[in-house]
Amino acid sequence: MKLSHVIESQQFTLPMLTELFQRAEQMERIVRRGGTQDYNHKIMASLFYEPSTRTRFSFESAMLRLGGKVISTESASTFSSVSLGETLEDTIRVVDDYADVIVLRHNEVGGAQRAAAVSSVSVINAGEGKGGGQHPTQALLDLYTIYKELHKLDGLKVAMVGNLADGRTVRSLSYLLGKFERVKIYFVAPPSLQMKSDLLNHLSEHNVWYTLETDLKQVLPEVDVVYVTRIERERFTGTDADFLSLMRRYFFDQATMQLLPQRVIVMHPLPRSSEIDPDVDKDNRAAYFRQAQNGVVIRMALLTWVLES
Amino acid sequence: MKLSHVIESQQFTLPMLTELFQRAEQMERIVRRGGTQDYNHKIMASLFYEPSTRTRFSFESAMLRLGGKVISTESASTFSSVSLGETLEDTIRVVDDYADVIVLRHNEVGGAQRAAAVSSVSVINAGEGKGGGQHPTQALLDLYTIYKELHKLDGLKVAMVGNLADGRTVRSLSYLLGKFERVKIYFVAPPSLQMKSDLLNHLSEHNVWYTLETDLKQVLPEVDVVYVTRIERERFTGTDADFLSLMRRYFFDQATMQLLPQRVIVMHPLPRSSEIDPDVDKDNRAAYFRQAQNGVVIRMALLTWVLES
Amino acid sequence: MKLSHVIESQQFTLPMLTELFQRAEQMERIVRRGGTQDYNHKIMASLFYEPSTRTRFSFESAMLRLGGKVISTESASTFSSVSLGETLEDTIRVVDDYADVIVLRHNEVGGAQRAAAVSSVSVINAGEGKGGGQHPTQALLDLYTIYKELHKLDGLKVAMVGNLADGRTVRSLSYLLGKFERVKIYFVAPPSLQMKSDLLNHLSEHNVWYTLETDLKQVLPEVDVVYVTRIERERFTGTDADFLSLMRRYFFDQATMQLLPQRVIVMHPLPRSSEIDPDVDKDNRAAYFRQAQNGVVIRMALLTWVLES
Numbered sequence: 069m070k071l072s073h074v075i076e077s078q079q080f081t082l083p084m085l086t087e088l089f090q091r092a093e094q095m096e097r098i099v100r101r102g103g104t105q106d107y108n109h110k111i112m113a114s115l116f117y118e119p120s121t122r123t124r125f126s127f128e129s130a131m132l133r134l135g136g137k138v139i140s141t142e143s144a145s146t147f148s149s150v151s152l153g154e155t156l157e158d159t160i161r162v163v164d165d166y167a168d169v170i171v172l173r174h175n176e177v178g179g180a181q182r183a184a185a186v187s188s189v190s191v192i193n194a195g196e197g198k199g200g201g202q203h204p205t206q207a208l209l210d211l212y213t214i215y216k217e218l219h220k221l222d223g224l225k226v227a228m229v230g231n232l233a234d235g236r237t238v239r240s241l242s243y244l245l246g247k248f249e250r251v252k253i254y255f256v257a258p259p260s261l262q263m264k265s266d267l268l269n270h271l272s273e274h275n276v277w278y279t280l281e282t283d284l285k286q287v288l289p290e291v292d293v294v295y296v297t298r299i300e301r302e303r304f305t306g307t308d309a310d311f312l313s314l315m316r317r318y319f320f321d322q323a324t325m326q327l328l329p330q331r332v333i334v335m336h337p338l339p340r341s342s343e344i345d346p347d348v349d350k351d352n353r354a355a356y357f358r359q360a361q362n363g364v365v366i367r368m369a370l371l372t373w374v375l376e377s
Numbered sequence: 378m379k380l381s382h383v384i385e386s387q388q389f390t391l392p393m394l395t396e397l398f399q400r401a402e403q404m405e406r407i408v409r410r411g412g413t414q415d416y417n418h419k420i421m422a423s424l425f426y427e428p429s430t431r432t433r434f435s436f437e438s439a440m441l442r443l444g445g446k447v448i449s450t451e452s453a454s455t456f457s458s459v460s461l462g463e464t465l466e467d468t469i470r471v472v473d474d475y476a477d478v479i480v481l482r483h484n485e486v487g488g489a490q491r492a493a494a495v496s497s498v499s500v501i502n503a504g505e506g507k508g509g510g511q512h513p514t515q516a517l518l519d520l521y522t523i524y525k526e527l528h529k530l531d532g533l534k535v536a537m538v539g540n541l542a543d544g545r546t547v548r549s550l551s552y553l554l555g556k557f558e559r560v561k562i563y564f565v566a567p568p569s570l571q572m573k574s575d576l577l578n579h580l581s582e583h584n585v586w587y588t589l590e591t592d593l594k595q596v597l598p599e600v601d602v603v604y605v606t607r608i609e610r611e612r613f614t615g616t617d618a619d620f621l622s623l624m625r626r627y628f629f630d631q632a633t634m635q636l637l638p639q640r641v642i643v644m645h646p647l648p649r650s651s652e653i654d655p656d657v658d659k660d661n662r663a664a665y666f667r668q669a670q671n672g673v674v675i676r677m678a679l680l681t682w683v684l685e686s
Numbered sequence: 687m688k689l690s691h692v693i694e695s696q697q698f699t700l701p702m703l704t705e706l707f708q709r710a711e712q713m714e715r716i717v718r719r720g721g722t723q724d725y726n727h728k729i730m731a732s733l734f735y736e737p738s739t740r741t742r743f744s745f746e747s748a749m750l751r752l753g754g755k756v757i758s759t760e761s762a763s764t765f766s767s768v769s770l771g772e773t774l775e776d777t778i779r780v781v782d783d784y785a786d787v788i789v790l791r792h793n794e795v796g797g798a799q800r801a802a803a804v805s806s807v808s809v810i811n812a813g814e815g816k817g818g819g820q821h822p823t824q825a826l827l828d829l830y831t832i833y834k835e836l837h838k839l840d841g842l843k844v845a846m847v848g849n850l851a852d853g854r855t856v857r858s859l860s861y862l863l864g865k866f867e868r869v870k871i872y873f874v875a876p877p878s879l880q881m882k883s884d885l886l887n888h889l890s891e892h893n894v895w896y897t898l899e900t901d902l903k904q905v906l907p908e909v910d911v912v913y914v915t916r917i918e919r920e921r922f923t924g925t926d927a928d929f930l931s932l933m934r935r936y937f938f939d940q941a942t943m944q945l946l947p948q949r950v951i952v953m954h955p956l957p958r959s960s961e962i963d964p965d966v967d968k969d970n971r972a973a974y975f976r977q978a979q980n981g982v983v984i985r986m987a988l989l990t991w992v993l994e995s
Contacts, residue, residue, distance in 0.1 A: 340772070
């Protein structure tokens with residue numbers, strides 16, 4: 069199979085996901101033996117219109133482990149000719165001469181698609197827009213984490229918890245999960261932060277089972293995976309007291325973990341704020357740092373794939 | 378021939394330009410076969426006192442295609458000890474221990490010359506100052522683009538269009554063009570944005586033919602090359618209505634292109650604002666993206682030259 | 687000997703300093719022959735919470751001379767998820783998957799120690815906090831400079847001059863000097879900027895001879911090394927006239943140099959402001975640019991050491 073660009077999680081079919089995970093497993097072996105120099109003639113451009121040190125580092129580490137090279141900007145919107153009114157299309161048509169693959173984080177939904185339309189090299193979407201945009205490589209590493217930790221994807225029961233209305237990662241992951249058989253998704257959030265109807269409609273159309281819940285404790289004993297996300301104070305319109313009570317209802321500490329069956333994993337796209345107590349980190353079911361680690365091999369897999377296409 | 382530093386376009390004699398273009402053609406072959414690792418023991422420092430992602434990426438891509446390594450700062454004036462009052466000379470005397478070549482974009486005219494005076498390694502001027510400064514590598518890639526596209530430089534007729542009073546690239550290119558035989562330069566701009574007298578005097582002293590024009594349409598049928606530059610609203614002191622009428626007179630769209638002979642090329646240093654309609658991009662005479670592409674091989678050629686000197 | 691992390695200068699015992707200097711001398715030979723590719727499978731993360739282009743470049747140049755690779759952020763506190771409230775510990779637990787060694791400049795005293803406590807890879811402190819923090823690699827390169835220039839460390843007489851109250855480098859170097867035999871330290875500063883009592887107590891406890899002085903001219907004929915530091919206007923609470931008179935009393939120009947014996951060296955951590963006249967640079971006793979140069983080999987030595995531990 070060929071992979072020209074990585075724009076949104078929906079583009080990945082089941083056979084493509086199978087190939088991606090096989091490639092990722094091969095990358096784990098390559099990383100264990102100290103990386104490779106096979107791509108030392110390839111250049112990746114990190115073109116970040118908004119800063120994200122974590123995602124940028126993950127991609128750059130992936131490219132360097134492959135032996136490749138990197139040119140990088142931390143904040144293209146401040147630093148580049150964007151401030152002189154240059155369009156994204158013009159920027160891409162210049163940068164595609166400088167690199168063999170462009171990793172783009174753009175501030176507008178649809179930016180990666182626009183870039184791919186004019187680029188002579190592959191474009192990988194490293195997150196775009198705010199609430200409504202996609203972050204497909206995060207969704208792919210999330211899915212890979214579930215696959216690695218639980219060895220199954222069909223029949224999976226997943227709770228998505230926190231601010232789902234603005235959650236880019238939760239949206240992208242839901243699209244991917246919907247491709248598998250008999251998946252059940254529990255969206256657990258206060259009504260004002262619940263998952264938006266466009267994604268729920270998408271799930272309905274594809275016959276994916278879901279439910280909207282507010283009570284975390286009731287859902288916990290039912291699921292295989294709990295995917296926790298940040299609830300930011302500024303996204304919540306209630307009073308400070310309401311916010312604190314909300315945080316308390318969705319807070320993960322050792323007491324919450326006791327409600328979880330033994331085989332369940334807790335995931336989080338990071339960075340976390342105060343929604344998970346650091347005491348939980350030692351619990352082997354806390355998978356979020358292993359999840360971040362999977363980002364490097366998934367991105368290595370995607371880079372090798374687009375660079376040979 | 379030796380090349381110690383690249384400071385201003387005037388320093389390049391005709392034999393040097395010939396050698397540069399031969400080196401650039403060799404670099405095109407190297408890039409086509411995937412770059413080289415020959416310079417993997419060399420380090421280039423990108424020292425940018427003002428941000429220019431495009432120029433920085435072009436230099437860094439050039440160094441990486443050669444197998445070399447890069448240390449880089451996007452905005453030295455904010456981030457470095459410049460804010461503690463360190464002189465450029467002191468900074469250079471430290472950075473020259475960290476790298477084998479320094480690519481400098483300085484905010485003051487004369488910065489590259491001052492840096493070269495104290496540096497133990499080669500300094501390449503990546504643009505300096507605002508209106509009056511030089512940007513020699515841009516001028517060299519502009520000249521190389523004309524040479525590649527039209528296969529001649531003697532007898533060339535070139536229209537320079539836009540804000541010529543503040544145009545760093547136009548100045549550097551004019552110096553270079555003046556070295557060739559029977560060149561004619563048409564400076565096309567509203568009187569308030571016309572080319573400054575110091576450069577016109579330089580051309581007169583070197584017996585280079587030039588004319589000052591305001592009417593673009595009259596000049597277009599006469600020339601081999603049209604070099605378009607940005608007219609920034611804030612540089613123009615007239616009313617908004619005057620500015621719009623000005624933009625309209627110097628605007629390139631498909632109608633303007635119909636006034637151009639078939640063999641003529643349209644160049645632009647980029648980024649463009651609204652002075653060229655994107656519809657023009659598909660016209661094969663639109664050479665500006667090919668021009669940007671030539672930046673990498675010209676910079677590879679300069680880097681190999683100073684690194685062996 | 688093993689070296690897991692580089693946190694503070696006190697951690698280096700005399701045998702460790704001997705090993706470090708032997709490694710640094712070997713690195714000088716490696717740099718002279720054009721570096722090595724031995725570490726081309728290793729990645730260093732530059733994680734700078736406050737900008738320091740000089741120190742960052744020095745570390746990155748060191749890693750690249752070893753053949754290694756670098757991922758880098760110039761200003762982690764602005765750009766990363768720090769602004770979303772992420773703890774340093776969480777950031778490190780993610781970044782340690784992306785790199786084989788983390789070079790950390792943190793804005794709080796104790797940051798490097800906290801990072802080392804959770805990191806799965808080595809952490810090197812590249813300066814932390816303001817006045818009270820440590821900058822151990824600066825102190826190590828300072829000590830190496832004295833060793834290289836004067837071929838002795840026991841029995842050394844060192845004058846520390848300038849703003850000693852806020853001087854991170856002076857503190858770290860004093861700790862190191864105190865490990866040698868019969869060392870004498872002359873702290874030369876106006877009373878309001880004198881060395882703080884905690885460090886003086888440390889020296890007393892370790893039986894290190896020191897004296898507090900205000901008159902630079904009296905001390906100069908006595909010592910082997912003069913270590914000059916910046917006096918920043920904003921750190922000095924007196925009037926402008928008082929500040930000027932102060933600067934004049936501690937100013938190094940050719941007249942001051944005539945008071946110095948021939949074998950003495952003048953050091954400065956750089957960047958300098960106006961405390962040393964540039965005319966002094968030509969004097970062979972001015973060792974500050976050679977000192978900066980030693981930073982690369984000391985950091986190469988430390989990197990090879992932690993990477994093999």
